[in-house]
Amino acid sequence: MLQGMILLWLTAMVPESKPPTCDLLTQRCRSPTAAQMSLLISSFVLISIGAGGVRPCSLAFGADQLDQRDNPKNDRVLESFFGWYYASAAISVLIALTGIVYIQDHLGYRVGFGVAAILMLLSVLVFFIASPLYLKLNPSKSLLTGFLQVMVVAHKNRNLTFPLPDSTGSYHHRRDSNIAAPTHKLRFLNKACIIKNPGQDIASDGSASNPWSLCAVEQVEELKALIKVLPLWSTGIIMSINLSQNSFPVLQASSMDRHLTTKFQIPAGSYGMFNIISLALWVILYDRAILPMASKLKGKPVRFSVKLRMGIGLFLTCLAMAVSAVVENARRRKAIREGFLNNPHTVLNMSALWLVPQFCLNGLAEAFTAIGQTEFFYSELPKSMSSIAAALFGLGLAVANLLASVVVSIIDDITSRGGKEGWVSSNINKGRIDSYYWVLTILSVINLLYYFVCAWAYGPCGDQPTKVTRARNGLRKEELANLGTKEMKGKA
Numbered sequence: 119m120l121q122g123m124i125l126l127w128l129t130a131m132v133p134e135s136k137p138p139t140c141d142l143l144t145q146r147c148r149s150p151t152a153a154q155m156s157l158l159i160s161s162f163v164l165i166s167i168g169a170g171g172v173r174p175c176s177l178a179f180g181a182d183q184l185d186q187r188d189n190p191k192n193d194r195v196l197e198s199f200f201g202w203y204y205a206s207a208a209i210s211v212l213i214a215l216t217g218i219v220y221i222q223d224h225l226g227y228r229v230g231f232g233v234a235a236i237l238m239l240l241s242v243l244v245f246f247i248a249s250p251l252y253l254k255l256n257p258s259k260s261l262l263t264g265f266l267q268v269m270v271v272a273h274k275n276r277n278l279t280f281p282l283p284d285s286t287g288s289y290h291h292r293r294d295s296n297i298a299a300p301t302h303k304l305r306f307l308n309k310a311c312i313i314k315n316p317g318q319d320i321a322s323d324g325s326a327s328n329p330w331s332l333c334a335v336e337q338v339e340e341l342k343a344l345i346k347v348l349p350l351w352s353t354g355i356i357m358s359i360n361l362s363q364n365s366f367p368v369l370q371a372s373s374m375d376r377h378l379t380t381k382f383q384i385p386a387g388s389y390g391m392f393n394i395i396s397l398a399l400w401v402i403l404y405d406r407a408i409l410p411m412a413s414k415l416k417g418k419p420v421r422f423s424v425k426l427r428m429g430i431g432l433f434l435t436c437l438a439m440a441v442s443a444v445v446e447n448a449r450r451r452k453a454i455r456e457g458f459l460n461n462p463h464t465v466l467n468m469s470a471l472w473l474v475p476q477f478c479l480n481g482l483a484e485a486f487t488a489i490g491q492t493e494f495f496y497s498e499l500p501k502s503m504s505s506i507a508a509a510l511f512g513l514g515l516a517v518a519n520l521l522a523s524v525v526v527s528i529i530d531d532i533t534s535r536g537g538k539e540g541w542v543s544s545n546i547n548k549g550r551i552d553s554y555y556w557v558l559t560i561l562s563v564i565n566l567l568y569y570f571v572c573a574w575a576y577g578p579c580g581d582q583p584t585k586v587t588r589a590r591n592g593l594r595k596e597e598l599a600n601l602g603t604k605e606m607k608g609k610a
Contacts, residue, residue: 119168123238125161127231129154174509177203181496182504183253193497194421198405200493204485205401208394215391261503264337265344271310271333278309288313291335293324300335304342311335336500343499344506349572351510353428354491356565357435358518359525360558361480363442364390367473369546370449373462374470384470392474396481401489424494425573431487432569436562438479443555445472446546453547462545498579529554 129135135157140147150158180203184195222230281288289299289311300308310333313319319332326332371386378384412420422430449468458464488511495507526542533550534540543549 119165119172120235120238120242122161122164122166122168123231123235125157125164127228127235129158129161130227130231170512174512175505177492177508178496178504179252181508182255182501185501191419194419196496197421197489197493200489200496201401201405201485204489204492205398208398208401212391212394212398215388215394255501261340261506264333265341267329268307268310268333268337268341270330272307274331275309275312275314276306278312278314280305280308281312287316289335290320290326290332295334295336297335297339300338301342304345307338307342311338340500340503344503346576347495347498347510350428350494350569350576351491351514353432353565353569353572354487354511354514355518355521356558356562357432357483357487358515359522360435360439360562361393361484362515362519362522363558366542366546366551366554367442367477369462370446370551371470371473373453373464373546374449374466374468374472376470386470389470389473389477392477393481393484396478397485400482400485404485424490424497424579427486427490428494429566429569429573431483431485431490432562432566434479434483434486436559436566438476438483439555439559439562441479442476443552443559445476446555447552448472450547450550450552459547460545462547494579525558526554529557 135154137148137150137154177200181196181199184199186192186195189195218230218234221233289308290313291297291311300311313332319327321327326334367389368386371384371389376383376386409420449466449472452466452468453459453462453464456466458466491511491514492508495510496504499507530540530542533542533553539545539548541550541554
């Protein structure tokens with residue numbers, strides 16, 4: 119990421135790395151050369167690769183420093199950490215959209231990119247200086263290879279019969295593991311860890327002789343845990359599609375009165391700040407005021423479950439889209455009433471602050487669902503999958519951004535048939551952005567109902583694999599109470 123920032127800075131510093139300035143007389147601009155474009159694209163690629171590694175791993179790495187399964191307050195500690203992580207990320211985005219952009223606008227890209235590169239360099243130095251203080255968990259295997267092995271072996275053993283429920287030693291588990299048998303959900307995958315011939319399947323050190331013929335119970339449970347959370351993960355995609363609606367609010371704000379005072383007005387592209395501000399403020403109030411006050415009133419620790427928080431966030435995104443549709447309908451009717459149907463650039467006598475509620479609702483929705491989903495994935499997936507858990511919400515955002523373009527294209531194609539003006543026209547006074555928002559509202563309501571079904575089908579958080587403990591007479595089985603997958607994580 120630092121290398122990408124340095125390359126991006128060099129594109130502004132080195133004259134040969136960019137095309138010459140445009141000729142003001144002829145209004146002609148020379149296109150960049152292949153080498154110049156390659157340098158610019160390389161910087162973006164390095165930044166993207168770096169961000170893809172840093173964002174999910176930094177979240178999981180930070181949680182690993184605080185995660186103590188034997189601490190009765192562990193869930194509250196993780197909840198607080200995830201909240202403050204997102205709040206700090208939101209504040210950093212706010213600084214980037216205001217401070218860094220201000221520097222670039224007033225001092226140029228050389229200084230603006232240089233400041234960003236210096237800040238990135240400082241963060242790298244701080245990370246390496248503090249590195250000896252961190253708790254580091256060394257990776258033991260490739261998770262993707264393990265998933266593929268489970269699917270392959272389960273298919274190979276599809277004709278095997280399951281062992282008797284009380285049989286001992288029928289399933290292969292890792293040495294020093296406390297999991298003796300897999301859970302009953304997604305039972306077809308359990309055939310991947312059935313021992314057919316102990317003499318041939320098990321090596322002298324207790325491991326599988328051929329991992330493509332026999333898998334460990336832990337591998338099976340890791341794949342099961344990932345499959346189980348995918349339906350709930352998919353419920354966040356619609357919310358992310360709603361959050362990605364950035365261009366339409368800019369067009370709306372451009373046609374509205376953005377003045378706070380007679381001399382100061384908010385830039386049309388800066389109203390997204392209210393999304394970030396509301397997210398950060400809610401995290402601070404929730405962690406430092408609401409939960410402590412509720413705990414004091416009830417006389418015991420109070421916390422909202424992750425499923426409840428995800429549901430609240432999805433409900434809020436429904437409200438945000440409905441408010442967006444109502445405000446846009448009022449703006450459009452006012453523009454038509456005042457005779458500006460064909461002039462979308464005319465500033466109406468309507469305050470752009472009417473757009474603030476929808477941004478605040480979206481910020482709160484993100485605070486509830488994004489933080490709730492991340493905490494849910496981290497708590498439900500085995501500890502060896504913590505980076506995957508942290509990356510799942512980001513993956514949902516990426517999928518949502520792609521789907522958002524598809525949704526816009528489909529709606530525009532359907533509504534513009536027969537030479538009619540499409541709903542998502544560049545002329546927002548002729549278009550029907552409000553109707554587009556109502557479509558998103560309906561999709562959000564359907565998604566909320568889908569979430570209720572997925573949450574019900576998932577059941578209580580955590581499952582109950584069979585635990586094995588050492589006794590004088592050998593192995594003794596007992597059911598894990600209220601631990602399930604969390605117990606696996608503590609021993610992984």
